[in-house]
Amino acid sequence: MNRNPLEMQAIVNGTILTLDDRWTSYDCGMVIVAGTTIREVGPFDQVRLDRLGIPKEHIIDADGGIIIPGLVNTHTHIGMSLFRGIADDTANRLKRVIFPLERKLTTPEVVYTASLHSLAEMILGGTTCFADMYYFATQTARAAQESGIRGIIGQSVATYGGPDAPDFPTSVELVHRLDNLLKGNDRVMAAIAPHAPYSLTKQELLQCAEIHANRDIRILSHLAEMPFEESYTDEHYHMRPIPFYHQCNLLGPKSTMAHCIFADGNDQRLLVDTGTGIAHNPSANSKSGKGIAPAYDLMAKGARLGLGTDGPMSGNTMDMVNILGITAKFQKVLKKDPTIMTPREVLRAATRGGAEALHLEKSIGTLECGKQADIVIVGTDSPAMFPLYDPYAAIVYAASPADIDMTMVDGKLLMYQRKLYTLDPQAIRIQAKGMVSHIHKEMHELL
Known part of the structure; x- marks a missing residue:
């Protein structure tokens, strides 16, 4: 063949x-x-x-x-797959485990190899397009180009940077580098990825919106995901997270917001009216105990709703097929109604809805x-x-x-017929073994 x-x-x-x-x-x-x-x-x-x-x-x-x-995975962090399974079910895991782990052990080589590893899993599971936000994003872009998959690759930015940048200005330079690398590429595209409302100042978020407009690149971000997020934006900006992002010019027809668990009726209407894409991640959100986003309500209001796995440390697998059943069942429980979120609606969300959430519906879905x-x-x-x-x-x-x-x-x-043509999973695993051994040794000092 x-x-x-x-x-x-x-x-x-x-x-x-x-x-x-x-x-x-x-x-x-x-x-x-x-x-x-x-x-x-x-x-x-x-x-x-x-x-x-x-x-x-x-x-x-x-x-x-x-x-x-093809299935569309609207939100993930594939460069994390070599950290999969570390300190699962730990309280306050994001700040206690994930952030310190990333700061110490995330390197370009780890991100590239982990991205290849995740992409093999995704392609075997029928994913043809994904949206990713992480560090060393050029390495994820490199892996995506080699694999043949379609993707939107976001360079994460935050006030205090990340493993690849000491501060916000340096992480912005990485966004420019990523965009320059992918300019003119119709299959793998660049995005700026402000981490979350609590990870950047308002001025930095406004600057992210300016970069998006000036460079004509997409925006990927986490929004209305964390229980403390609403109190944070209320204390600092006297408004809820979603209206705050709207004030920062981060919502709109080239933006995709992950989670939106705590979106109330007014928030939902704002997301719909601005044409903002929404990435619903039911497996990861339930595993972390944060809650279940009002996906059915958003869908009923005409939202651009897609589905996602989240990262390998959150949902653990890059498996979009099992996300389908989880999506349907959790919404039925949330609404106490077995007739909603039908198989047709769920499969639409995973394909055409995902394309709409990523603003790619004219070409795929x-x-x-x-x-x-x-x-x-x-x-x-x-x-x-x-x-x-x-x-x-x-x-x-x-x-x-x-x-x-x-x-x-x-x-x-x-x-x-279950044979990968562009990637060699066994060669990737061999490449990853030394990195995994190092991670296993170092992680005990962080836990």
Whole structure:
């Protein structure tokens, strides 16, 4: 199977869920890919296939699987994966463990290797696009470019910098470096990532907004996530976190805010009215005991709502497939209503909704003519996927990452029949072993 984008290729013999406005589906469908984009979507037509003259070796047999748009992970920190599992379930873990650990042990080499490690997991699990905010962001960008995945890479900035910068001005220089590196790249794009309302001064947040406007790059941030965040912004600025970010010009049509757990009705309306993307991370938020964001209410109000895993120290896995069921079940519990957050709504949030949250819906998120060929096949051979009465429900409630049979981005196969084409997970693990040994030795001094 050719791993590179071809002049013409076809995906056949599967159920197609397009996720378009009309929820169009085809029980036995056919997707024609020309170069990096989708040329045709419809029912299988052997005559049409023959007329196009696509060679047999360029025809991908879905083998009765479900063909869907690629999954979009709207919030993560993939450069943390070598820290996964350290001090789980510790009280005040962010300040007691994560921040000191990052300051001491995060290096460019660690971020690059950890990013490759996470990307292998993501591609095997059907993720075709992700948004990331972390330190040494050029290293994550480098890994993303090598893997073939689509991404928005944010350089984290804060008053006191981070492992890669001693202060805010230096971290801003890193944003410029990242943007210069990725200028003109349509698949991997740069963002400025102010950490959170409590991590920067108002003047610094306003400067982040200016950089966003002047360089025409995206904004990624944490917002309304922490229990103390509301009291912090009330004490310092006499307003809630979300209106405060609006005052700092950080909400809008190129912004994506992660979490929004504590968004009240007025906050929700502000997010919708400004066209701000929202990254809902139910697994990580529940694990930390912070709460569950009002995702269904936001969706009902027309928000640009996507789903995310959060970082490997928060949600532990880069598994978007299991996020689907968690999303549905937690909202049903939150609203005490089993009829809400249907499988269709959840799968939409993970695909088209994710594209909307990242402001990429014109190019990805659905299987429609002219969209980029970011396509996934969910296999149906595992016991959990049989019988198949409702493909949406099967994906949301029964599928696992191991059921993903193909991951394609821009018409290029990144994974097919569980074989990665652009990354070597065993080589990555060998590369990481020495780093993990060092981390294991040093972490005991921090705990």
